[in-house]
Amino acid sequence: MRLEADKRYNPRVPSEALELFRLLTSVPTAPFQEHAVAARARAWIMSRLGRRASLRAVRGGLIVSYRGGGEGPALALAAHLDHPAFRIDALLSDGASAVLQGGLPPHLLAGAAVEAFAAGAQDNVPLARGTLGPRPKKEGAPWRIFWTEPPRRGAKPAFAVLALTPFELKDGWLSSRSVDDLLGCAVSLEALRRLAVAGVKTNVTVLLNRAEEVGFVGALDMIRSGALSPDDSYLSIESSRELPGSRPGRGPTIRLGDKACAFDANLVALLDDAAARLRRRGTKTQRLRLTGGTCEATAYQTFGLEAAGVAVPLINYHNGWGADAVAPERVRASDAEGAVKLLVETARLFSGRPLRGVLRERLSRRRELSASFLGAFRAS
DSSP states (O other): OOOOOOGGGOOOOSOHHHHHHHHHTTSOOOTTOOHHHHHHHHHHHHHHTGGGSEEEEETTEEEEEEETTOSSOOEEEEEESOOOEEEEEEEOSSEEEEEEESOOOGGGTTTOEEEEEOTTOOSSOOSEEEEEOSOOSSTTOOEEEEEEEOOOTTOOOOEEEESOOSOEEETTEEEETTHHHHHHHHHHHHHHHHHHHHTOSSEEEEEEESOGGGTSHHHHHHHHHTOSOTTSEEEEEEEEEOBTTBOTTSOOEEEEEOSSOBOOHHHHHHHHHHHHHHHHTTOOOEEEEOTTSOOHHHHHHHTTOEEEEEEEEEBSBTTTBTSSSOOOEEEEHHHHHHHHHHHHHHHHHHTTSOOHHHHHHHHHHHHHHHGGGOOOOOOO
16 A cells, blocks of 8 residues: 555645654544554554564554563553544435434534545545535434535445545644544554654553544453453543643643543653653643543543543534534644653653552562462451
């Protein structure tokens, strides 16, 4: 597979992470329609990482591992490959019937332009274009798409996305229909690449999950399948809606929690220490509990894994929340680069910190050393 993105969206960009993000956005994505973007990610991993990292596909997505520290726990960076979109269930004489998957702002969608694609679409050229009809009266009921450019005979559109720019970089702002969470994927992979190229003695894993937008499907599949180690520490890497205390242009945000729960204090302390080092070198960071939604860290933590998060502050979350009309998501490019630096610094510190995996090993050794003195417990 060639690595060039769609030539229509191919401006020069100043950052490796943004270059990778441009590549990932060169194809559309949707819940359960991540095949093409996953293929782009695999091609980049094989080209840029080679034998420095291992890659495996599991039920929930892709797992990329760099083992610079040898045996022991890893810092896992989790991002997701999908973005809210419409699943086309039926083709009609003048359009289609489609189910909204994920949290696009329904109050803004009537009349919005959409582009329809086949499963596994290999570029951003749609099979058809249309507009959305009125908001369904019943929650979860299908939306109507009315074709403005119908598909050719025999074409099989499988999903539709909002007709917004895949990639635009202008005046320091990065705009896209799918910043959340393809930018998280790019930031995570670029952090791993920098660590691998430098040969840093630490262990880092990147989890590229599918179908996060419809209930953390990929993350839960990985957890339930046993693909994830309970000794590892997990960071959810996302772009999250801006809030007071987490504003674009002021650096990435250490996520103290989300709408559902607070995150692991020891892992947050590691992020704080990494951020303090970066601030001495001029890189800005923020820290806040981001209560605008729930992220994959909650899924990991709920199932007993050590978890926290890092977010890039986002405007127009899910293409319009907080706006007056459907619009591309927007972040400051400098915040994306800051997020890469924060993850690299956190991974550098990780191997020397007694987080859950290390503590679990120490306690197990102590138990083994004491085993010869253990007898049957008796209640007096």
